[in-house]
Amino acid sequence: MSEYSVPQESARVLRDKILGHPCHKDLPIAAQKYVDFVKFSGQDAQLFLMSAVIIEGVADPRLREVISNLVRHLHAFCRESRVTRPEFQAALKVLARAGQMTDDTRDEVLLLTDVLGSEALIDDITRVVERDTATVTAHMGDSIVHGFDEAAHAYLHGSIVDSETGKPISGAELDVWEAAPNGLYEQQDPDQPDMSLRGIFRTGEDGKYSLYCLRPTTYPIPDDGPAGDLLKLLDRHPMRAAHIHFMLKAPGYKTLVTELFDREDKYVNNDSMFAVKPSLIVDFVPRADDPKAQYTAQFTFRANES
Ligand SMILES: [Fe+2]
Numbered sequence: 001m002s003e004y005s006v007p008q009e010s011a012r013v014l015r016d017k018i019l020g021h022p023c024h025k026d027l028p029i030a031a032q033k034y035v036d037f038v039k040f041s042g043q044d045a046q047l048f049l050m051s052a053v054i055i056e057g058v059a060d061p062r063l064r065e066v067i068s069n070l071v072r073h074l075h076a077f078c079r080e081s082r083v084t085r086p087e088f089q090a091a092l093k094v095l096a097r098a099g100q101m102t103d104d105t106r107d108e109v110l111l112l113t114d115v116l117g118s119e120a121l122i123d124d125i126t127r128v129v130e131r132d133t134a135t136v137t138a139h140m141g142d143s144i145v146h147g148f149d150e151a152a153h154a155y156l157h158g159s160i161v162d163s164e165t166g167k168p169i170s171g172a173e174l175d176v177w178e179a180a181p182n183g184l185y186e187q188q189d190p191d192q193p194d195m196s197l198r199g200i201f202r203t204g205e206d207g208k209y210s211l212y213c214l215r216p217t218t219y220p221i222p223d224d225g226p227a228g229d230l231l232k233l234l235d236r237h238p239m240r241a242a243h244i245h246f247m248l249k250a251p252g253y254k255t256l257v258t259e260l261f262d263r264e265d266k267y268v269n270n271d272s273m274f275a276v277k278p279s280l281i282v283d284f285v286p287r288a289d290d291p292k293a294q295y296t297a298q299f300t301f302r303a304n305e306s
Contacts, residue, residue, distance in 0.1 A: 047071070047072065047075050050071065051067075051068050051071045051072060054067060054068075054071055055067050055068055094112075094226045094229075094230075095109075095112075095226075097225065097226050098111075098112050098225065098226045098227070101225045101226075105187060105188065106222065108222075108225045108226060108227060111221060111222070111225070111227035112226055112227045112230065114221075114227070114272075114273040114274070114275075115221070115227050115230060115231055115236070115272060115273065116230075117273075117274040119273070119274075119275075120273070120274040120275055123136070123137050123138065132163075132304055133163040133164065133302065133304065134163045134254065134256055134301075134302045134303050134304040135163075135248075135256055135258055135279070135280075135300075135301045135302045135303070136258060136277045136279050136280055137256065137257055137258050138243075138257070138258045138259035138275045138276075138277065138280060151180075151181040151214040151215050151216070151217045152214070152215040152293075152294045152295055153212060153213070153214060153215065153292060153293040153294055153295070154212070154213055154214065154215045154284055154287075154293050154294070154295040154296060154297055155210065155211075155212055155287055155290060155292070155293040155295070155296040155297075156210070156211050156212075156213055156244075156296070156297050156298075156299070157208070157209065157210035157211070157296070157297075157298055158208070158209060158210075158298045158299045158300045158301070159203075159206075159207045159208050159209070159300045159301070160172040160174065160203050160207050160208075160209060160248065160250065160300075160301045160302075160303060161207055161300060161301070161302055161303070162253075162302070162303065162305065163302035163303060163304050163305075164304075164305070167207075168203070168205075168206055168207020168208070169203060169207050169250045169253065169303060170203055170204060170205045170206070170207055171202060171203060171250065171251065172202065172203045172207070172209075172248060172249070172250035172253070172301075172303070173200055173201075173202055173248070173249045173250065174200070174201045174202070174203070174209050174211075174246060174247075174248055174301070175198075175199075175200050175246065175247040175248075175249070176198065176199050176200070176201065176211065176213065176244060176245065176246055177197060177198040177199075177244075177245045178197050178198075178213060178214060178216055178243075178244045178245060179197070179216070179217065179219050180192060180196065180197055180214070181214065181217050183217065183218075183219030183220070184219075185197070186198065197213075197214065199211060212292055212293055213244060215242075215262065215284050215294075215295050216242035216243050216244050216261075216262055216265075217242050218239050218240060218241065218242045218265060218266065218267050219239070219240055220237075220238040220239050220240070220272075221238045221239075221240060221272055221273065222238075223238040231272065236272065237267075237270075237272060238272050239266075239267045239270075239271075239272055240267065240271055240272055240273060240275075241261050241262075241265050241267040241268045241270070241271040241275070241276050242261065242262045242265040242267070242268075243259040243260060243261050243262070243275075244259065244260050245257075245258075245259050246258050246259065246260065246301070248301050248303060250303055252305060252306060253303040253304060253305055253306055254303065254304045254305070254306045256301065256303055256304075258280060258301075259275060259280060260280055260281075260282050260297075260299055261276050261280055261281045261282070262281075262282065262284055263281045263282065263283050263284075264283075264284065268281060282297045282298070282299050283297060284296070284297045285297070
């Protein structure tokens with residue numbers, strides 16, 4: 001008796017066995033037997049056979065799993081949404097345009113995933129899969145077009161510690177960057193000098209850091225491409241919650257990329273990229289007797305050993 005014709009196995013177990021089986025040339029035949037066995041018909045049988053054929057030559061188990069799921073969900077999405085050919089072609093044009101707009105200074109494809117919340121979700125999944133106890137990650141960055149308010153100055157300080165032991169990490173490097181009050185990062189604003197509102201800071205023996213920065217201001221993501229079109233279509237705003245970007249590096253530790261958000265910002269609960277996590281929100285409190293800053297904020301970064 002073939003392993004694919006054991007009648008006492010449940011349909012689900014048998015299906016998983018076929019899709020999880022190491023690559024071999026008889027997989028489509030086995031799949032057909034399975035279809036016959038569970039009396040699949042029509043689209044279900046077609047989808048199952050198609051999945052079996054697509055992953056037939058794939059030996060890597062992770063790739064088999066991902067591709068099988070992709071095909072299954074793609075078909076389910078098209079069926080459930082009753083996607084027509086003109087709609088499909090329009091969607092392909094959106095993706096193509098996003099790719100064409102992507103260059104060294106702007107990632108429109110990433111922006112599209114951001115406004116649908118995918119990147120924030122993947123951050124969460126990665127954290128669970130990697131059992132990450134470090135500071136929560138957030139976006140690497142985005143391009144912007146124009147901004148608004150005049151920003152106040154702030155004194156930002158805190159520690160960088162080992163996520164497991166809480167031990168201060170000396171010699172850690174904190175790369176910081178933020179947008180100007182006009183909403184522009186320096187590389188996108190010819191009126192700002194090179195490296196404006198950017199800096200690299202290192203912790204001392206005590207693992208502490210401190211720096212002066214601008215209290216961050218909100219700004220809109222670029223809305224002249226497919227991501228902006230999608231937001232308009234959904235009647236959603238393009239504004240980012242006010243934030244400062246950080247990249248943390250330390251010998252023996254994983255690089256950490258994250259953002260800190262201002263609790264009092266208007267968009268802190270309504271970020272167009274869904275990037276705000278509660279543990280990344282900080283309080284900018286009034287600071288007395290400092291001619292260089294009207295506010296201060298404190299944050300402890302936790303890094304994972306590499
Ligand atoms: Fe940003």
